[in-house]
Amino acid sequence: MVSHELLAEETINQLTKQIDKEQNLLFYSYLTQRRDSAFFIGQYVEGHLTAVLGYLSDFPFPAFSFYCGNVNEVYLPELMTFTREFTGLDHKIICGTILGAKELELFEAHNLLKNPPQTFLSMKHVDESNLLDSSMSKRVIEEDFQNVTRFLHEGGMKFFMSEELIRCPFYGVKEENQFIAAGGFHFYDRSFVELGNIYTHPDYRGRGLGKMLTSELTHLGIELTSDIYLGVLGENLPAIRLYKDLGYETAAQVSIIDFSLA
Structure with missing residues (x-):
């Protein structure tokens, strides 16, 4: 059974503690410094949280962050449909996000990309x-x-x-x-x-x-x-x-x- 809902505060706190900040810096920023203005839409499969879309509406474009533990467990079209209905965004609207390699393959497999992806480096001062x-x-x-x-x-x-x-x-x-x-x-x-x-x-x-x-x-x-x-x-x-x-x-x-x- 696949279901979707806004994440509860307790679940957001758990994600904040367990996430790899360096590999998921955008999503981590939604969980922490953008938390007050972000919505978190979670996908559950048999009661297990498989994927999350964070959404911000205060950018010049619909801005999202995406997180999942295992791309093979994600029902992406269902997550997108629920998100579209929740946000009221038209299906033709162009949205933006940043993805890791496996997440990019998942989005590509479902023909969601509207333009060629741009390689982006997150750099840390050492x-x-x-x-x-x-x-x-x-x-x-x-x-x-x-x-x-x-x-x-x-x-x-x-x-x-x-x-x-x-x-x-x-x-x-x-x-x-x-x-x-x-x-x-x-x-x-x-x-x-x-x-x-x-x-x-x-x-x-x-x-x-x-x-x-x-x-x-x-x-x-x-x-x-x-x-x-x-x-x-x-x-x-x-x-x-x-x-x-x-x-x-x-x-x-x-x-x-x-x-x-x-």
Whole structure:
């Protein structure tokens, strides 16, 4: 018997304790730092929890995270049907998530992908010795929130949400009172830190601003926790080299996908 329901608080707490954070960082973030705004739809087979879809509606697109213990136990079409009915999303809507290799094969087998997947590396900081000692950037103050939001959106930072400026520290570099580089965090607390939205205007690249910003943000993260992460597209080789130079190493290789609930 296959059934679906919203997860109870007790079940969410159990998942938080048992999940491998590094291999399931997106889903872990839903369980912890995004918990208040996320819904968790669980699939049960003969009373056993086999899969979970976490759902957030406050992104510019329907954002999901997916977790399962064994892909061979998952009835994915049934889970998608229930999720579509629960959320009220049209079957043509394009959703987004990040999947590991086996989960990607599962979604592909059911023809859910709408675009080719993008390789994505989750990197963890492991060595402080090569971080730069720099203080070129300044913390973004409230009166600049609108300007830095526009700067990051124009730079294609589609995973940036303006409320992150309230929850997390952001830093930027200005020239003639205009932002030329900025960056901050997706998450910033003692459970883990994830750098994100690091962007340099194309006219100012080659000056080392990205390396400087990443160093300064990493130093800031170290003040809270030893679990410091960032994500980068697998095709962005210059950025990967830069992060490795600063003491980051790949913790997990996953895929960003666009998919439908149909």
